[in-house]
Amino acid sequence: MTFEVFRQLIADITQLPVEMITEEASFREDLAIDSLQMVNLIIEVSTRLQVSFENVQSMDQFSTVKTMYETFAGSVVNESSTS
Template sequence: MSFEEFRQVIADVSKVPLDRIHKDASFRDELDVDSLQMVNLIVELTARFGLGSFNLQSDKDLETVGSLYQLMTMEESK
């Protein structure tokens, strides 16, 4: 999945305008995605990436759009 497609999925699932979704955007502070919406987003993304799980090291992996993209694509390329 390209980063552009990834942004689009976030926009569709979280109902955040596409132009606000950039690599360094914080889900919590900039996109106003609360923790339950975050869970919903991750469940949706893992389904679209076809992942049974992903290698979560810490909360930091879920902080920004870029870190989440890295986490998901790392698994996809395995």
């Protein structure tokens, strides 16, 4: 999965303009996503990508869009290789 695909996914879920979704964008400061929205976002991303979010230990590990992308992109690769 490319970052562009992930970026569009985040934009679709959050209904934010895709231009706002950059690797460096902070979910809290730049995208104004609060903790409840973050939980919903993590659940929705994992559902759409058909991956488990068991390796998500804390929402704080996703300070930026890039950190979330790296976690979920790795999960997509790992789960598809074990199937």
